[in-house]
């Protein structure tokens with residue numbers, strides 16, 4: 001008899017979902033978490049980031065308000081107020097996650113757990129626990145390169161806790177976090193420079209959409225240094241940073257944020273000792289049923305380094321628990337996963353980019369709508385949105401939708417249903433426009 005039917009290591013989005021559903025199916029479940037319940041997304045990722053994005057949007061909205069007749073005097077931004085309100089909201093959500101687990105009868109150990117065998121773990125306090133199945137849901141951590149002075153740099157873990165806003169911030173990387181925080185800091189008044197090792201931002205997104213973000217960002221005043229690398233970071237006596245670079249001039253900054261990808265949290269967990277095979281990036285290798293090469297050990301979410309997105313980890317956790325404890329044969333469908341970058345303006349995409357579609361399908365039709373949103377016109381904001389449909393010439397199926405502009409993630413979630421359902425361009429054409437809206441462009445492209 002084992003102590004538990006399921007022992008989950010890591011109480012992030014995926015681990016919590018798996019634990020809750022397994023318990024709802026009648027399993028005896030425990031979760032170990034060494035930091036805070038909720039994981040990266042809730043504690044130091046998607047949720048606090050999105051709240052900062054909302055906060056940052058006020059800068060443009062308040063500016064634009066004048067053309068809509070509002071006379072707003074003494075407009076000032078107070079970072080500690082926003083920071084503390086966001087952190088309080090994170091505390092509230094952590095409480096809800098904890099409640100969800102306890103309401104389902106899940107035992108929570110708030111300490112580190114490491115594997116001691118295929119069916120056993122040891123807690124940091126020394127207690128040994130046995131379980132029929134063990135689920136690794138430990139997520140990933142920011143990749144921090146081994147350069148001199150890296151200890152002076154921030155990662156996305158600390159960026160939410162700043163005492164004050166930096167006047168000059170340099171961001172390493174050209175991906176999600178770099179572009180999202182460039183927008184946030186810029187709106188709050190910091191001078192922002194993005195430094196990337198190549199000249200491509202947001203690799204994987206549609207090229208035209210990425211180019212539009214780059215143009216808009218440059219027009220707003222965000223600076224870019226491409227094909228550049230950090231040699232050394234030095235802290236001066238006044239607290240400022242000297243960044244020695246290769247590929248561009250040295251830079252001065254008050255803060256430097258590294259956003260150069262994430263590393264699976266698979267080391268020091270006793271995985272190798274338990275016989276679990278790890279991949280080249282240190283990720284836990286699993287089959288389509290989230291099972292490692294050790295039959296009793298499973299893994300989901302970022303630690304498996306497949307699709308590093310919260311809703312995917314949640315689906316993997318749900319499918320694992322349904323399969324293993326609910327007798328429901330469920331697997332995760334990784335096709336047509338919508339994603340978004342909460343930059344200023346945000347962008348979003350689902351399905352094949354134009355380039356991917358041309359490579360895969362050969363003949364494709366591409367429809368674009370390049371327009372200035374009505375609100376921007378009245379506000380005098382010269383910022384254009386771009387929507388794009390990628391259609392398979394042979395079948396008329398819409399295989400990709402890509403957008404940049406206000407609220408594009410909100411619109412794309414709905415549009416993703418059409419791609420998932422393999423709707424045709426003719427179905428878009430047959431849908432009456434909802435006027436006046438930005439989304440109507442999706443059914444008006446000729």
Ligand code: NDP
Pocket residue numbers: 145172173174175176177178180196197198199200201202203259260261262307308309339340341342
């Ligand atoms: P990304 O993978 O988005 O971007 C990494 C960037 O860093 C790229 O520009 C890449 O350059 C560069 N890079 C990669 N490795 C190195 C290295 N060794 N040295 C220097 N530069 C390097 O990572 P992020 O850190 O921005 O985000 C991590 C993950 O978190 C994302 O992949 C995403 O899955 C998730 N996330 C999702 C969000 C969302 O859904 N809105 C928001 C934030 C994070 P290049 O491409 O030119 O090679």
